[in-house]
Amino acid sequence: MDLPPVKIGLLGLGTVGGGTLTVLRRNAVLIAARAGRRIDAVIATALNPRKARDIDLTGIEIVDDAFTVADDPRIAIVAELIGGIEPARTLVLRAIHNGKHVVTANKALIAQHGNEIFAAAQARGVMIAFEAAVAGGIPVIKVMREALAGNDILWLAGIINGTCNFILSAMSDGGREFGEVLTEAQRLGYAETDPSFDVDGVDAAHKLTILAALAFGIPLQFSKVYVEGIRHITREDVQYAERLGYRIKHLGIARQVESGIELRVHPTLIPQAQPIARVNGVMNAVLVRGDAAGPVLLSGAGAGAEPTASSVVADLVDVVRALTTDPENRVPHLAFQPDTLEDLPILDIAEIETAYYLRLLAADRPGVLADVTRILGDRGISIEALLQLEHHVAAADVPIVILTHRVKERAMNEAIVAIERLDSIQGRIVRIRLEEFA
Amino acid sequence: MDLPPVKIGLLGLGTVGGGTLTVLRRNAVLIAARAGRRIDAVIATALNPRKARDIDLTGIEIVDDAFTVADDPRIAIVAELIGGIEPARTLVLRAIHNGKHVVTANKALIAQHGNEIFAAAQARGVMIAFEAAVAGGIPVIKVMREALAGNDILWLAGIINGTCNFILSAMSDGGREFGEVLTEAQRLGYAETDPSFDVDGVDAAHKLTILAALAFGIPLQFSKVYVEGIRHITREDVQYAERLGYRIKHLGIARQVESGIELRVHPTLIPQAQPIARVNGVMNAVLVRGDAAGPVLLSGAGAGAEPTASSVVADLVDVVRALTTDPENRVPHLAFQPDTLEDLPILDIAEIETAYYLRLLAADRPGVLADVTRILGDRGISIEALLQLEHHVAAADVPIVILTHRVKERAMNEAIVAIERLDSIQGRIVRIRLEEFA
Structure with missing residues (x-):
C-alpha cells in the first residue's frame, strides 16, 4: 500500500452524502486494504447546511459554493450526491470539463441527461460511475x-x-x-x-x-x-x-x-x-x-443512507483503480462501446406482449361467460384461469376474475372495449398485466 | 474498436469448455461491442476427446498435450476448465510461469491450492480470475x-x-x-x-x-x-x-x-x-x-454449461480490460491487498453460536417435558417453540420438536448428552441448526 491517497470532493451532505462520509470513515482501513490506498474526502458543500449538522466533518473543508468543489485542483473525483436535475447537471459538466471523474447517485440526471453527460465524459477521457443511481445498495x-x-x-x-x-x-x-x-x-x-x-x-x-x-x-x-x-x-x-x-x-x-x-x-x-x-x-x-x-x-x-453509500464507495474504489487505465480499456458507461450503441425502436405499449389479469362485474345470468370468452377467443386470447366469485350480499352482479395467456396488448385493448359494451357487464374492466418469468 | 483481438487457449472441452466456446462464438459481436475487441480461442486441448465431438472447433488448433496450450506464445490468457487438482494445478502454475493470465472454474483447485497459485501469480504480475468457481452463473x-x-x-x-x-x-x-x-x-x-x-x-x-x-x-x-x-x-x-x-x-x-x-x-x-x-x-x-x-x-x-460459461466469459472480459493495468491497480485476488490478509482464527464448531431444531422421542408421561426444559434452561438455552406431535399409532413414545434461541454449540452438545441420558428419552436426539438471517 505505497500508493498515495486519492482526494475526493462531495457535492451534498444530505442523506446519501452523510452516509458516504460515515462509511468512508468507519471502514477506512478495510477500504484502503482493498483499494490499495486511502480515499480521503477533503472538500464538501451542503445544499442544506442544517441537514449536515450531525455529520463529523473534521478535516474536511466546507464551502458554500458548490463550484468551488467542482473546481478544486486537489481532487480527482467529485461525488455528486445532491439529486435532481439542476444544479447537479451543471456541476457534473463542470467537473468533467475540469478533467475530474464523477460518482453520482442521481437517477433522474442519468436517465434524462446521461447521453449528454457520457458524451462529455468520453470526450474528456473521464469516468462517470452511477451504481448508486439504481436500486441503492444492490450492485x-x-x-x-x-x-x-x-x-x-x-x-x-x-x-x-x-x-x-x-x-x-x-x-x-x-x-x-x-x-x-x-x-x-x-x-x-x-x-x-x-x-x-x-x-x-x-x-x-x-x-x-x-x-x-x-x-x-x-x-x-x-x-x-x-x-x-x-x-x-x-x-x-x-x-x-x-x-x-x-x-x-x-x-x-x-x-x-x-x-x-x-x-x-x-x-x-x-x-x-x-x-x-x-x-x-x-x-x-x-x-x-x-x-x-x-x-x-x-x-x-434499494434506498437509505448506508446502502446507497455502499454503492457510492464501491464506485469510488472502481474509479480509483482505473485512474491510470487507458480510456479504451475502461468499462464503457453504457456497457457497450459508444460507437456500437444501436437506436433500436422502443415499442408502443399496444405492441407489447404479456398475459393479463382481468376483473369484471357481470350480471348473474346464463350466457354472460359465453359472451366474454367468445370476445376473447375471437381475438386469439385464451384463458388460463377463471374465477367466478361469491355474490356480494344483495348485489345482482358477480365479480369474475380471468387470467389470460400471453397476447399483444392491442388485441387485449380491443377485447376490453368489446366486453365493456356488453349489456351484462357493469362498469369498467380492471386490467393488470401478468408475467410468469418462466 | 481498433484494439487487436486477444487470443486465448482452452484447457478442457467438456461441459464448461464446450459451453465457453459456444457462448464466445454465439455472442462474439456483443462481447466485442462490450470489451472493445474480439476474444478469440486459438488453441485448445480436450482431456476426453469423445466429449468434445459435438463442439464446433473450426479455426481452433486442437492439441493432445495440454502443456502445448500453457506454453503457446500466441495466447495471453489460459482458460483452465478441466477441474480437479492435477493436472490442473501444474498447468496453471506453468501458464503463470509463462506470464499468462488464467481464468478458471476450478473450485477445488482454488480452495485447496489458491494461496500457492495467487502467490505465484502475484510474483509474476498476472491475474487469476475464478468467478466460475463459485455458484456457476451468479457473479x-x-x-x-x-x-x-x-x-x-x-x-x-x-x-x-x-x-x-x-x-x-x-x-x-x-x-x-x-x-x-x-x-x-x-x-x-x-x-x-x-x-x-x-x-x-x-x-x-x-x-x-x-x-x-x-x-x-x-x-x-x-x-x-x-x-x-x-x-x-x-x-x-x-x-x-x-x-x-x-x-x-x-x-x-x-x-x-x-x-x-x-x-x-x-x-x-x-x-x-x-x-x-x-x-x-x-x-x-x-x-x-x-x-x-x-x-x-x-x-x-449454480452449474451447467452456459451459466458457468457466462462467468468464464465475464472473467475473460475483465482480464482483457486489465491487461495493461498496473498490477497494483488490479482487483486483488482475495479482495484485499495480499500484505493486508489477516490470519484470523477459525472457530471450532463447538464455539459457534446458532439456534437449533431438536427432535426427540419421549415417553408419554408427566414430567418428561419438565426434565428436558430444565436441562436446557440450566445451560442457558431458552425455548422459542415446542411442538408435541401426535402419537404414532400403537407407539408408546411421542415425538417432540423444540426450536431454541441462539446459544453456543458447546452448551447444546452438553444439553443433548444430558437429555439423551434421561430414561424417558428414546434413542438419539436429532439436531439441525437454525438461522433467521434477521
Whole structure:
C-alpha cells in the first residue's frame, strides 16, 4: 500500500452524502486494504447546511459554493450526491470539463441527461460511475455492465421503487387499501408528502431507462418508457391475485423482442413461488435473464443512507483503480462501446406482449361467460384461469376474475372495449398485466 | 474498436469448455461491442476427446498435450476448465510461469491450492480470475470483491451446491425420502454416481472457503471448514420444519465474530418468508450482509454449461480490460491487498453460536417435558417453540420438536448428552441448526 491517497470532493451532505462520509470513515482501513490506498474526502458543500449538522466533518473543508468543489485542483473525483436535475447537471459538466471523474447517485440526471453527460465524459477521457443511481445498495449496474458481459440479455424486471413495494406488500399482507397504507408510509418516511414521483412510477421509469440501456446497448430514452403507477390497485385485486397464486408487484420491465425493445413500468402479477415475489417492504430486486447465465436475481436495500453509500464507495474504489487505465480499456458507461450503441425502436405499449389479469362485474345470468370468452377467443386470447366469485350480499352482479395467456396488448385493448359494451357487464374492466418469468 | 483481438487457449472441452466456446462464438459481436475487441480461442486441448465431438472447433488448433496450450506464445490468457487438482494445478502454475493470465472454474483447485497459485501469480504480475468457481452463473466473486468494497462484511450464507438443493427441495415439495430423491437426481444428471462429494458437503466447503476469504480478508483454509452433509435429513424433519414456518437448506455459512471466523457447511432451518428459502431445485443463492449495504441476495443457476460459461466469459472480459493495468491497480485476488490478509482464527464448531431444531422421542408421561426444559434452561438455552406431535399409532413414545434461541454449540452438545441420558428419552436426539438471517 505505497500508493498515495486519492482526494475526493462531495457535492451534498444530505442523506446519501452523510452516509458516504460515515462509511468512508468507519471502514477506512478495510477500504484502503482493498483499494490499495486511502480515499480521503477533503472538500464538501451542503445544499442544506442544517441537514449536515450531525455529520463529523473534521478535516474536511466546507464551502458554500458548490463550484468551488467542482473546481478544486486537489481532487480527482467529485461525488455528486445532491439529486435532481439542476444544479447537479451543471456541476457534473463542470467537473468533467475540469478533467475530474464523477460518482453520482442521481437517477433522474442519468436517465434524462446521461447521453449528454457520457458524451462529455468520453470526450474528456473521464469516468462517470452511477451504481448508486439504481436500486441503492444492490450492485445491479456492475452486474449488468461486467458480470453479464458474455450474455445476450433477453429481459429484465425489477422492483425498483421501495415506496411502491412497501405499499403493495402492506396491502397484500395486511389486507388494507392503498390510501391507508400510503398515509402510513408517509408517517414512516417511506413516502414523500407529495408521493406522485414514486407511486405514479416516474422514479421507477428513471431507473428502468438506465437498466435497459445497459442491457441492450441502446441510448438512454426516458421519454419512451410506458409508465403506470399503483394508485388504482385495490385491496380486492391484491387478494384475488393471492388466491390465484400470484402477488402484485410494481415492476420495471425491459424486453428484447424481434421488432424492438419493450420498456414499461406498471403493476404486475407474478407467481408467488418466484423468489422475487418474496421481496417485500422497501426492499428492491432485479431479475435479469441472460441467454447464457439464465435468470439472475439480485435483491437488497434499494434506498437509505448506508446502502446507497455502499454503492457510492464501491464506485469510488472502481474509479480509483482505473485512474491510470487507458480510456479504451475502461468499462464503457453504457456497457457497450459508444460507437456500437444501436437506436433500436422502443415499442408502443399496444405492441407489447404479456398475459393479463382481468376483473369484471357481470350480471348473474346464463350466457354472460359465453359472451366474454367468445370476445376473447375471437381475438386469439385464451384463458388460463377463471374465477367466478361469491355474490356480494344483495348485489345482482358477480365479480369474475380471468387470467389470460400471453397476447399483444392491442388485441387485449380491443377485447376490453368489446366486453365493456356488453349489456351484462357493469362498469369498467380492471386490467393488470401478468408475467410468469418462466 | 481498433484494439487487436486477444487470443486465448482452452484447457478442457467438456461441459464448461464446450459451453465457453459456444457462448464466445454465439455472442462474439456483443462481447466485442462490450470489451472493445474480439476474444478469440486459438488453441485448445480436450482431456476426453469423445466429449468434445459435438463442439464446433473450426479455426481452433486442437492439441493432445495440454502443456502445448500453457506454453503457446500466441495466447495471453489460459482458460483452465478441466477441474480437479492435477493436472490442473501444474498447468496453471506453468501458464503463470509463462506470464499468462488464467481464468478458471476450478473450485477445488482454488480452495485447496489458491494461496500457492495467487502467490505465484502475484510474483509474476498476472491475474487469476475464478468467478466460475463459485455458484456457476451468479457473479458472487465480483460482488464480494468489488461491489461490497466499502463494507465490513458481517456474514454470508449460501445455497452453493445444486445437488443438495435439488434433493432437499424435492423432499420438501414432494414429501419424499433422501434415498428416493437421490436416485432421481442421479437419473436426471443432477447427482454423480458417487454422490458423496456433493451430498456430504465437500463441494460446498470448497466454495465457502473461497467466499469467506473474500469476505474477511483471510487466507484460504479449506481444511478448517466444519462440514456436514444431508444424508441424515429425514422427510419427517423436513415436514416438521415446514409446519413451524421453516425450510431446510444445505448452507455454507461464514460469520465474523469477536473471537474469530465461523466457517461451516450444514443443513439449516431458515424462515420460509426469506426470499432465499424460495430458491429451489438446482438453483444456487448467496446472501451477504454488509454493515453498510445490509443484506444482499444473489441467486441463479449454480452449474451447467452456459451459466458457468457466462462467468468464464465475464472473467475473460475483465482480464482483457486489465491487461495493461498496473498490477497494483488490479482487483486483488482475495479482495484485499495480499500484505493486508489477516490470519484470523477459525472457530471450532463447538464455539459457534446458532439456534437449533431438536427432535426427540419421549415417553408419554408427566414430567418428561419438565426434565428436558430444565436441562436446557440450566445451560442457558431458552425455548422459542415446542411442538408435541401426535402419537404414532400403537407407539408408546411421542415425538417432540423444540426450536431454541441462539446459544453456543458447546452448551447444546452438553444439553443433548444430558437429555439423551434421561430414561424417558428414546434413542438419539436429532439436531439441525437454525438461522433467521434477521
